[in-house]
C-alpha cells in the first residue's frame with residue numbers, strides 16, 4: 116500500500132481483454148512460467164472486448180477456428196466453416212483465458228479503468244480505478260495496452276421526426292420486442308457488416324416485411340466462397356489469402372487505389388450493387404448477399420442526414436438534398452460505422468522509447484487487425500526484438516479519413532512489409548502457432564506454393580512495399596513509416 120492506494124506487482128500488465136489483449140496474453144504465456152504473474156485489466160465486466168455488448172444477432176464473419184488467441188482450439192464441436200454466434204464467441208474467449216491460466220498466474224481486474232502509466236527504474240506503474248473510486252497501482256516489468264479497435268456500442272441516431280422509432284442494434288434486438296410486434300417498414304442506415312447482419316436477420320425473421328437500406332457509397336466484402344470455401348472444396352477451390360495479397364501487392368503502387376479496388380471487387384468481392392466502393396476487410400458469402408439483395412425493398416445509395424415531419428408527411432432527408440416520404444411508425448436502425456475515434460485515444464507509438472510499454476491501437480498500427488498486432492507485438496516484446504525492428508506504423512484513422520479508397524490496400528502493403536521483417540527475426544514457431552492466419556484454412560498441399568513463394572521473394576517484396584508505403588507518406592502526408600525520432604526506441608536513435 117502507498118498511503119491508501121493498493122499496489123500489485125506482476126511481470127506484465129495487459130489492459131484490454133478483447134481479441135488483441137488475449138493474443139498478447141497468449142504470446143506472454145509462451146515466455147513466462149507458472150510462478151510468474153500477469154494482471155489483465157478491462158473496464159468491461161468480463162473478457163471479450165466489444166463482443167460483450169455488441170448486438171445479439173452478430174455472427175463471426177470468418178470461420179470460427181481462425182478467431183482465437185494464438186493456436187487455442189475451439190471446443191464448439193461444429194463444422195470448421197460454421198459462423199459462431201455472439202454467445203459462442205464469448206464462451207471461446209473464456210475458454211482461451213482458462214487455457215492460458217494453466218501456463219501462467221493470471222489476476223483479472225474486470226470493471227477497472229486504466230488511467231495512466233509512468234516508467235521509472237525499469238518498472239512501469241499503471242494506475243487503474245474501479246467504478247466505486249478504488250485505485251490500484253500495478254507495478255510491472257512490461258505493460259501492453261491492447262485498446263484495439265476501441266469499439267463502443269452505437270447509440271440510436273438523433274432524428275427530428277416524432278413519428279418514427281430510432282433504435283440501435285446494440286440496445287434493440289431486431290428479432291424481438293416492439294419491433295417484432297410492429298409490421299412497419301424498417302430503414303437500415305449503413306451498408307457495412309452490421310447493416311448486412313441486420314438486414315439478414317430482418318429478412319429471414321419476417322419474410323415479406325418491408326426492409327430498406329441507406330448504404331452511402333456502398334460497401335463490398337470479400338466473398339467467403341472465393342477466399343474461404345467450405346468442406347472438401349478447400350482442396351481445389353478458392354484462393355489462399357497469401358496469394359491474393361501477393362497479387363494485390365504487385366498491383367498497388369500507393370496511388371492507384373481505384374484501379375486495385377475495381378480489380379479486387381471484380382475478382383474476389385461480393386456486394387449488393389456493383390458500384391459499392393467502400394471495403395473494410397469484411398467477409399460475406401454469396402448466399403448471404405443473395406438473400407439480402409432479394410429481400411430488400413429499396414437500396415438507397417446516399418447518406419442519411421435526418422428524418423423530419425413536414426406538411427403532414429414524414430421524410431428521410433439525404434446528404435445529396437434528396438428526400439423520401441416514408442410511413443409513420445417506421446423503424447430507423449443505426450448501423451453506421453462502429454470503429455469510432457472518440458478522441459479518447461490520441462496518437463501513441465506502438466512501443467515506448469524504453470521498449471517496456473506496447474500499445475495496440477489504430478493510430479500506430481503495424482498490421483491490419485489488432486488481434487495480429489497483439490500476437491506479434493507480444494512475441495517481439497518478450498523476445499526483446501521490438502526495439503530493433505524498423506517496423507512501419509500507419510495511422511489507420513488518418514488513412515481511412517484521407518484515403519478511403521486506398522485504405523485496405525495500404526494495410527495489405529503494411530502487412531507484407533512488417534510480416535517480412537518479423538519473419539526474419541522470430542523463431543519459426545511464432546508463425547506456426549498463429550491460429551489467426553487465414554492461410555491455414557487450406558490444407559498444407561494448397562499452401563505450399565504460396566509458402567515457397569513467400570520464402571523466396573519476401574525480402575524483395577518488402578522493399579517494394581516499403582516504397583509503396585513511403586509514397587503514401589510523401590504524397591498524402593499520412594503518418595506511414597518508421598517511428599519518428601521523437602518516439603523511436605532508444606536502441607534505434
Ligand SMILES: Cc1cc2nc3c(=O)[nH]c(=O)nc-3n(C[C@H](O)[C@H](O)[C@H](O)COP(=O)(O)OP(=O)(O)OC[C@H]3O[C@@H](n4cnc5c(N)ncnc54)[C@H](O)[C@@H]3O)c2cc1C
Nearest residue numbers: 131133134135157158164165175176229263264266453485
Ligand atoms: C459489429 C462488429 C462486428 C465485427 N465482427 C467481426 C468478425 O466477425 N470478425 C472479426 O475478425 N472482427 C470483427 N469485428 C472487428 C472486431 O472489433 C475485432 O475483431 C475484435 O473483436 C476487436 O478486438 P480488440 O481487442 O481489437 O478490441 P476490443 O474488443 O474493443 O477490446 C478492447 C478492450 O480494451 C478495453 N479498454 C480500452 N481502454 C481501456 C482502459 N483505459 N481501461 C480499461 N480497459 C480499456 C475495452 O473495454 C475493450 O474491452 C467486428 C467489429 C464490429 C464493430
